[in-house]
Structures are given as structure tokens and as C-alpha cells.
Amino acid sequence: MTTKPKIPAIELKDLTFWYRADGWQLHIPALSLASGQHLFVRGASGSGKTTLLNLLCGITVPNAGEIWLNGQALHQLSAAKRDKLRAADIGVVFQQLNLIPYLSVLDNVLLRAAFAKAPAAVMQQRAQDLLTALGLPASYWAQPASQLSVGQQQRVAIARALLTQPTLLIADEPTSALDADNRDAFMQVLLAEADKSGTTVIFVSHDQQLQRYFHYQLAMTDLAKGVVAC
Incomplete structure (x- = not known):
């Protein structure tokens, strides 16, 4: 019996x-990640990290x-189709978080479901389950x-x-303003929850201390090497 090769x-x-x-x-030249793999991308300011993320998100198209x-x-899709794919299949954690301050905790999470046009009832339950697993029980949801x-x-x-169990999660310098204890707690929670969803993670940072959380790395200073084991 022949098995089909897994799609990266x-x-x-x-x-x-x-x-x-x-x-x-x-x-x-080449970069490939299997489902569920975690990649650490390191590089100084101006090395192209943000450009790479914009390409991976479909915000920018390659030449x-x-x-x-x-x-x-992704490179062949129209802008509208890239937007749709990004909403459903790519999650992003920004350095500034980009939460809407006046919306409730639950509504901030469910915004993603609205953009992805996902089933409301299913997403409501998943949002509640995720928040609970992340240490934010029901008493926080309306705040x-x-x-x-x-x-x-x-x-x-x-x-x-x-929320939508995306194929890809991109984290853009989300720990840069944290002290060591909060940084480590954040990393553990982020990667543990990604593992539960089978989500591939691309984590971008200039902080090489975070590399210990990853099995693979990509150095912006030596892109010809591609992804290498840590």
C-alpha cells in the first residue's frame, strides 16, 4: 500500500x-516546515524579519x-483570497498584542471568528475552552x-x-517588553497551546535566549543555510 507524502x-x-x-x-532558496514544527527566526533590526513575516502572511507578495x-x-492568490486564507489559516501574536481595549476578553478572541466566517456556536465554545486552558476562567470573560x-x-x-486552529502561527517579538519570568511563562503557554492544535509556529526575535524553546532555527544572516536543527 502506497502512502501519500505529507504536505508541508x-x-x-x-x-x-x-x-x-x-x-x-x-x-x-528553500524553507520547509512540517505540521506542528516550531521555528525560531533570529536576526537584528533591519535584517528582513518583518518583510519575511509579511510574505508569510500574504500581506506582501514576492517578486x-x-x-x-x-x-x-499563496503567491498565486488574489489579494482578496489571501485575506480570506490569512483569516482562517494564519494566526498572529504581535509585539503590541493589538487587542481592542474597550471590548471584552471574549469578544476580542471572537473577532478572529468573525473575520474567518467560522461557525459562531463552535467558535464560542472553543474560545471559552482556550481561555480556561490559558488560565482565564469565566470571571474574566466580560472584562x-x-x-x-x-x-x-x-x-x-x-x-x-x-481560535481557528490555524495551520501557521506567527509570533512577532511578543516577549520583548517582558522580564525573564514572564517571558518564560509566555513561551511555555504559547508553545503548549500550539502543540494541542497541531499548529506550526514561526517565532521571530532578536533574543537568542529564547532559542532553547525550539528544535529548529533560521538565521537571517545566513538564509542560504535555510532551516537547521538547534
Whole structure:
């Protein structure tokens, strides 16, 4: 009996992007991650980390090469279709979290379901389950996000990003403002919840101390090497 090869969660092929104004260019010969793998992307400011994330999210399209997300050719989709795919299949945890301060905890999480056009009843239950698992029981759900501590707001951001069980979760420097204890707690919660969903994680940071949480890394200073084991 022949088994079908597994489709990578994310795959880049000879990817090139450049800004015509200054001649800067990002080139990644190859990058492939299986479902559930966690990748640490490290690099200093100006090394192209944000550009890479925008390409992976479908916000920016490459000048050449291919981006495949769970078997779909992201580079070939229209802007509208990329938006739809991003809403359903890509979760993002931002450095600034981007919660809406006056909305409740639960409504902040459920915003993702609205953009993804996911079934309301199913998403409501999943949002509640995620918040509970992340240490925010029902007594918090009606509170405005602005009334939570930074650590609690981060947990809301994780729940929102994982609500639709996306193929890919991108974390963009989310621990940069945290002390060591809160940083480590955040990392443990984020990766544990991603594992439960089988979600592939791409975590971007200049903090090399965080590399110990990952099995794979990509150095922006040596993209030709691609993904390597930590």
C-alpha cells in the first residue's frame, strides 16, 4: 500500500523580494516546515524579519519564487483570497498584542471568528475552552481587555491567534517588553497551546535566549543555510 507524502505546513521555494528604491533584497532558496514544527527566526533590526513575516502572511507578495501554505499557492492568490486564507489559516501574536481595549476578553478572541466566517456556536465554545486552558476562567470573560495585566492580555492574544486552529502561527517579538519570568511563562503557554492544535509556529526575535524553546532555527544572516536543527 502506497502512502501519500505529507504536505508541508509552510514551504518557500527560491523566494525573492526586493525594494526597488534602495536595492535591498531578501532571498530564501528553500524553507520547509512540517505540521506542528516550531521555528525560531533570529536576526537584528533591519535584517528582513518583518518583510519575511509579511510574505508569510500574504500581506506582501514576492517578486519571484513560491510560498505554499498547507498545499495552497499563496503567491498565486488574489489579494482578496489571501485575506480570506490569512483569516482562517494564519494566526498572529504581535509585539503590541493589538487587542481592542474597550471590548471584552471574549469578544476580542471572537473577532478572529468573525473575520474567518467560522461557525459562531463552535467558535464560542472553543474560545471559552482556550481561555480556561490559558488560565482565564469565566470571571474574566466580560472584562474589558484594558483591565487585564500585560500577562493576561498576552494570553488573550494567544487564544485569539489559535481560535481557528490555524495551520501557521506567527509570533512577532511578543516577549520583548517582558522580564525573564514572564517571558518564560509566555513561551511555555504559547508553545503548549500550539502543540494541542497541531499548529506550526514561526517565532521571530532578536533574543537568542529564547532559542532553547525550539528544535529548529533560521538565521537571517545566513538564509542560504535555510532551516537547521538547534
